[in-house]
Amino acid sequence: MRIFLPVTLIFCCFNGFAQTPISGSIGGMTFKPSGNPWLVSGNVFVEAESKTIVEPGCVFLFKPYTGIVIEGSFIVEGEKDKPVVFTSINDSLYSETAAKKPEPFDWNGIIIENEAVEVSLSHFKLSYSVYGIKSKVSSLSIKDGIFRQNGQFHFTINEKIQDVESNLPFDYNSQDVPEKSDKEKSQKKALAKRAWVKPVGIGSISIGTVLLGTMGYFIYSSADFDRKYNNTDDYDESQHYLTKRDDAVKNAIVTGIIGGVFISTGTGLLLWEHSTKGGKKKTVTAYPVIGKANGVQVVVKF
Numbered sequence: 001m002r003i004f005l006p007v008t009l010i011f012c013c014f015n016g017f018a019q020t021p022i023s024g025s026i027g028g029m030t031f032k033p034s035g036n037p038w039l040v041s042g043n044v045f046v047e048a049e050s051k052t053i054v055e056p057g058c059v060f061l062f063k064p065y066t067g068i069v070i071e072g073s074f075i076v077e078g079e080k081d082k083p084v085v086f087t088s089i090n091d092s093l094y095s096e097t098a099a100k101k102p103e104p105f106d107w108n109g110i111i112i113e114n115e116a117v118e119v120s121l122s123h124f125k126l127s128y129s130v131y132g133i134k135s136k137v138s139s140l141s142i143k144d145g146i147f148r149q150n151g152q153f154h155f156t157i158n159e160k161i162q163d164v165e166s167n168l169p170f171d172y173n174s175q176d177v178p179e180k181s182d183k184e185k186s187q188k189k190a191l192a193k194r195a196w197v198k199p200v201g202i203g204s205i206s207i208g209t210v211l212l213g214t215m216g217y218f219i220y221s222s223a224d225f226d227r228k229y230n231n232t233d234d235y236d237e238s239q240h241y242l243t244k245r246d247d248a249v250k251n252a253i254v255t256g257i258i259g260g261v262f263i264s265t266g267t268g269l270l271l272w273e274h275s276t277k278g279g280k281k282k283t284v285t286a287y288p289v290i291g292k293a294n295g296v297q298v299v300v301k302f
Contacts, residue, residue: 020037022038031054039061040067043069050072054074054076063107080123083123087126087127088128113136119137121143127149138173142174144171201269201273204262208260211255211262215252
């Protein structure tokens, strides 16, 4: 039974170069580049049922006989221009306190135990360890990992050595999704903010269609009352039908106008939503038509 000690964070200064030593449990932590370089002074553990996140640009320097043991979830979120680095404390590219040249076997590496739940590493560099990544599970994901100068091997799964070329990007179980440009990311965010446009547009058109159906009912009723008005000789009865006919006409006009506004608004929203995706700009005008041909006339200009 392993006993996890609380992670130790001590801000030190060596020759004017700040380092953040860590050891013990790192479960639940989120590592940020502001703490660079993170100096692993003793084995660190991601215990079961915990999750550790490493943000882009983080640098980890490992002292001899240290490494990372993962029993929970470990997410490395490196980016193409901000990779996450796992290397020896003697690597002068990242350590100003390097006392000698870095060599393979300088530190242990990353061990992924059977209990590990989610392990994903993107855009990282791993150098000068004994065994790179030694995994007992095959469900981990690696994207654009660079391995170099590791002692025994770069990457194994259940003791089986994987074919990894030194200094070349390596992928395993990763989806090959191309990097999106800043412009594409900005457009995606803008579209996400307008996610309401399409359902509101469709809803407005649906309501407008119902109102136009109601307008048709009132038009039919007005025609029926007009027929009854013309076919009766009783004055009171004729006045009753006349009033009913006039009310039906008014209701037809009102529902037609409101229905036209809803359809016009909905159509406009859908056209706007389409134009923000790269379509040509369009204008739309809709208005009710009452007479021999009843309904709504919609004019779209491209």
